[in-house]
Amino acid sequence: MTRVLIVEDERALLRALAMNLTARGYEVTEAETGTRALSAAAAVEHDLILLDLGLPDLSGFDVIRGVRAYAQTPIVVVSARTGSSDKVAALDLGADDYVTKPFNIDELLARLRAAVRRAATPDIVDVVQVGTCTVDLGAKTVTTANGAAVHLTPTEWHLLEALVRRPGKLVTGRALLTELRGTPEHTDPSYLRIYVAQLRRKLEPEPSRPRHLITEPGMGYRFHP
Amino acid sequence: MTRVLIVEDERALLRALAMNLTARGYEVTEAETGTRALSAAAAVEHDLILLDLGLPDLSGFDVIRGVRAYAQTPIVVVSARTGSSDKVAALDLGADDYVTKPFNIDELLARLRAAVRRAATPDIVDVVQVGTCTVDLGAKTVTTANGAAVHLTPTEWHLLEALVRRPGKLVTGRALLTELRGTPEHTDPSYLRIYVAQLRRKLEPEPSRPRHLITEPGMGYRFHP
């Protein structure tokens, strides 16, 4: 199931696109303003963002920047502006494609498919072992050694994913915070510690002596497989 | 250096594109037919393929299929055909973008940049050998010969990076100090020695007889690969 976020202030077009994509099996989230788009993008991980440049509050460029600050989600821009300077700006800011209105729906769909296909990671490591626990990133489930299910809150999931997706790599505290919240910074770094501790309590065999969710003092955290 | 393969049978356009891209620092290979394009793509690994659909021998679709059979090189199609069916077919066969003639050169260049950027591996693996130890600057890990992990403090990392990023070059003590702390100077230069010593103790086979973290008396330090 491909999750796509549609950002479009023109209501009629938004509904038409949403219905069209839903009918084709996409899971659609809608946003009519730039701020809502950013919060929606930060709340749920999407596989694709369909973005109209003309928004009432923020510039579409700001949305691109805001998303690219922490995620590589494919962004396909749909805009009435046909000037090449707008296209160049959007593409160089990190957009993946640029379609001008009016567009042919079949072409747009093909471009969406291409964007999603490109972003598909060839190495889908969905199941990871964390000590005695099994983490299924696709199904969003954690099961302990004896088969019991472990419940994780959304924040805990985001944190665990951010660490597990980069096995062995050090992830700095700021990077984790920007991944947890859309806002880049201005947050107490001490608040990471709580969720790391909770994850350890739920996943590590010896929470006081962590072997997989390792802290690097002064630098960040690291997932050790 | 980005290597791009231009496939275009219209000679004037081919030369114009080639000159334009060469002037911008791309390394250009030219092909005027589909068969030459396929052999050129197979001979050398390219970072990007700029493909005209209208070729004298093969169909451009065949070229896409032929390349996609074994490689994921980004393919940007340039075509005079504006029909949506052609776009859909090319994109679904594996093309990454589709630009119709006549095109704006700035837009085309932006789309090429976007295609190359997407294909770039996100994790720049810069791995350096320091004697028997392996230093992964991206993951911030140091592993010794037998695979054991070595722990480095933030200051040690900064110092090691500052030296390793300039292999063979002499780095003056002041430069190292300014890199370690934001403050430019007014620091005891003797304080470098402690961290250099600690790095040697952790990385060098014989810390008392350093072979890679070399001190140049009266001047600074040097990393010898």
Place this chain on the structure above:
DNA sequence: GCTGGTCCTCACGGATTCGTCACGCCCGGC
């Protein structure tokens, strides 16, 4: 309105790291 769950702040004890001091060594100059 109540309840359960989640998010986030605050404060405190402990561990890690930082930066300085002191001391011994090597080497070139006198």
Place this chain on the structure above:
DNA sequence: GCCGGGCGTGACGAATCCGTGAGGACCAGC
């Protein structure tokens, strides 16, 4: 031979950072 400057090493307070517990704010469901 003597000496002084630069360098390597060990040790020690102090500052910083981390783990943990408690507790209030907020939201959804009943």
